[in-house]
Amino acid sequence: MIVAEPKPIKELLEMVQDFNKILVIGCKGCVTVCNVGGLKEVGILASTLKIARKKDGREIEVGEHVLERQCDPEYIDEVKDIIDDYDAVISLACGVGPQFLSERYPSARIFPGVNTKFMGGAVEHGVWSERCAGCGQCVIHYFGGLCPIARCSKSLMNGPCGGSSHGKCEISDDVDCIWDIIVRKMMAQGRLDELVKFRPPKSWTTARDGGPRKMVREELVI
Amino acid sequence: MNDFKPQIVAFCCSNCASSAAAVADGMKKTLPDNVKIIQVPCTGRIEILHLLKAFEQGADGVYVAGCQDDSCRYISGIKKAAKRVAGVKRILEEIEMDPERINIFNLCAGQGQRFVEVAYEMINRLKEIGPSPVK
Numbered sequence: 001m002i003v004a005e006p007k008p009i010k011e012l013l014e015m016v017q018d019f020n021k022i023l024v025i026g027c028k029g030c031v032t033v034c035n036v037g038g039l040k041e042v043g044i045l046a047s048t049l050k051i052a053r054k055k056d057g058r059e060i061e062v063g064e065h066v067l068e069r070q071c072d073p074e075y076i077d078e079v080k081d082i083i084d085d086y087d088a089v090i091s092l093a094c095g096v097g098p099q100f101l102s103e104r105y106p107s108a109r110i111f112p113g114v115n116t117k118f119m120g121g122a123v124e125h126g127v128w129s130e131r132c133a134g135c136g137q138c139v140i141h142y143f144g145g146l147c148p149i150a151r152c153s154k155s156l157m158n159g160p161c162g163g164s165s166h167g168k169c170e171i172s173d174d175v176d177c178i179w180d181i182i183v184r185k186m187m188a189q190g191r192l193d194e195l196v197k198f199r200p201p202k203s204w205t206t207a208r209d210g211g212p213r214k215m216v217r218e219e220l221v222i
Numbered sequence: 223m224n225d226f227k228p229q230i231v232a233f234c235c236s237n238c239a240s241s242a243a244a245v246a247d248g249m250k251k252t253l254p255d256n257v258k259i260i261q262v263p264c265t266g267r268i269e270i271l272h273l274l275k276a277f278e279q280g281a282d283g284v285y286v287a288g289c290q291d292d293s294c295r296y297i298s299g300i301k302k303a304a305k306r307v308a309g310v311k312r313i314l315e316e317i318e319m320d321p322e323r324i325n326i327f328n329l330c331a332g333q334g335q336r337f338v339e340v341a342y343e344m345i346n347r348l349k350e351i352g353p354s355p356v357k
Binding site for chain 1 (some may be wrong): 269271274313316317318319355356357
């Protein structure tokens with residue numbers, strides 16, 4: 001999933017300080033799963049905005065709406081009849097959601113309510129960890145099913161650097177050296193020799209290095 | 223002591239805190255009328271939004287009265303509630319309200335006296351803090 005975290009309330013309050021009718025729009029996709037932009041969080045933010053404004057003696061009207069997804073135009077359309085009733089919109093979706101809203105509703109003032117962090121998963125309740133860098137050409141099968149691009153601090157593809165110590169990365173004791181894990185796994189599977197096979201350099205044109213990306217699947221285009 | 227009578231919402235576990243309330247009742251000890259009780263099946267059911275709504279509606283203070291950490295009927299309800307109360311404290315701090323407006327207390331079913339005491343503890347604390355700016 002795409003993992004995000006809430007923006008600090010102070011930052012959000014500052015963003016919308018000039019507006020008195022605000023629509024908070026959540027998303028039932030990834031941000032619901034990582035507890036940052038679903039139905040509950042929309043309610044919490046709306047309530048917090050009201051408390052903060054009432055505290056300062058300023059009136060505010062906060063609308064709440066949760067879309068199935070903010071990354072599909074058909075769901076974005078759902079707010080077409082209400083969005084003009086508000087001065088500003090806070091989107092609690094990942095960075096995609098507020099952009100889809102901005103594109104669909106050019107005159108609306110759209111603000112991001114979360115900071116999008118990475119593509120990853122929940123390693124335990126309340127803890128998420130990065131797993132994918134979205135390079136556009138998956139090569140994890142060369143590395144025991146683990147991604148050195150997303151999980152090595154230097155994205156090294158030819159083994160650990162000198163900063164690997166006792167299974168940890170030199171940047172922090174909280175960060176596992178993925179190369180330590182890869183090597184141990186390949187040894188356990190008796191496939192260590194596969195790591196020294198010659199492979200041509202990875203093409204980064206499919207990653208961000210190739211500019212903004214777009215994908216067309218003709219069989220799905222209507 | 224000032225005349226300010228803080229309005230308090232108390233979320234009480236229907237197992238321990240409500241039993242403590244019954245014991246308090248048997249001891250002829252009653253809660254002051256400015257403490258409104260909301261009974262919940264388990265404090266683990268209380269969401270951050272429930273606690274915020276009380277403040278949004280103008281409560282001067284909010285507290286949760288639940289079990290001891292090791293005696294929740296649903297195992298971890300009180301621990302979850304403690305984390306949510308801490309979450310609301312963080313939100314209050316962020317919007318520059320006193321985080322001491324909310325608290326959590328651990329009770330046993332037989333602690334009738336303590337059940338009433340925590341209400342007065344909150345009242346006294348809120349008298350020091352003053353009325354909620356959210357009215």
